[in-house]
Amino acid sequence: MTSANNRIPVEGADRIMAVAHRLADAARAETLSLFRSPALRPDNKAGTGFDPVTEADRASERAMRAILAAERPEDGILGEEYGVQNGQSGLTWILDPIDGTRAFMAGAPSWGVLIGLSDAQGPIYGIVDQPHLDERFEGGLGRARLISRAGEVPLRSRQGVALAEATLMTTYPEVGSAAELAAFSRVAARARLVRYGLDCYAYALLAAGHVDLVIEAGLQPYDVAAPIAVIQAAGGVVTDWRGGPAHHGGTIIAAGSPELHAEALALLNGD
Structure with a gap:
């Protein structure tokens, strides 16, 4: 078994x-x-x-x-x-x-x-x-x-939230490279609320249904492995900014639902 x-x-x-x-x-x-x-x-x-x-x-x-x-x-x-x-x-x-x-x-x-x-x-x-x-x-x-x-x-991530009603978090306002910051800013401009500075605690809040999106860049595997497992178990979605696996580090987008993930991912990629 x-x-x-x-x-x-x-x-x-x-x-x-x-x-x-x-x-x-x-x-x-x-x-x-x-x-x-x-x-x-x-x-x-x-x-x-x-x-x-x-x-x-x-x-x-x-x-x-x-x-x-x-x-x-x-x-x-x-x-x-x-x-x-x-x-x-x-x-x-x-x-x-x-x-x-x-x-x-x-x-x-x-x-x-x-x-x-x-x-x-x-x-x-x-x-x-x-x-x-x-x-x-x-x-x-x-x-x-x-x-x-x-x-x-x-733990249950929040479902049924569109980007216009979402709370988005990241650790630093100056996200990644200039191109990565521009991509993040496209999503941030559409979110209802953007907050900064909680490190891994933002991912925990997403799994608990208080935060809807976490988007970051420049991460290491040890920054993301545990949050990925917790968020996925809670019903959320975690990938890199291309929609692929995120556990090797680099960029990460964590969302409370598949629908919100798809909406934010499209903006990250300029769609």
Whole structure:
């Protein structure tokens, strides 16, 4: 017997999800210990400009990798801070220990821990965890739910919304290249509301039915694997700006419904 997506046996899915929650719990402990702390000392990964990383990023990923080494040694790992570790199972854990390090530095609770699991076809399961708010968005392998202090509720993206009534989000107003910004602006001009700056939390809000579109560029695989799995499980659609797979990074358009996705995608491509 297999799970809903027919790619993992049910008994295997249960074990995978249990491990994923242990990863999220471990990352919570590491990130919260430094969030809004005077001990936080960001470093700059970039040769020019500013690409911050903190000890919370590194400790979070180390803690998750230690659990995987003990419990899933056959699986591969791709993490933002410590790179690629090859596996033999055909499954790869894709980890972003803090997505939104700039928000983390600023004390804003819009960052998150991203835990994705992919096979050769792409993401099959993901968690977007916001430790400070105690919100865990989970999707894939037959689940689509938000776990929080208030309890557990199903995740369902908003349906039946046209672009003229939609809420659109992206992290930075200056989206990608000049051509990508122009394409984004065509969609933004038609949306009812455009907001900026929530990093991975925008994708979580889309899965929960509060946001209708997220459009971004210049992303890495660890930025998108978990959000893709969660949004798809909640009934949404995620592709790149050409309508193809988005899990390798680059451009991404996430929509609450196929109809809204098609409407926005056409504008991105100048149709």
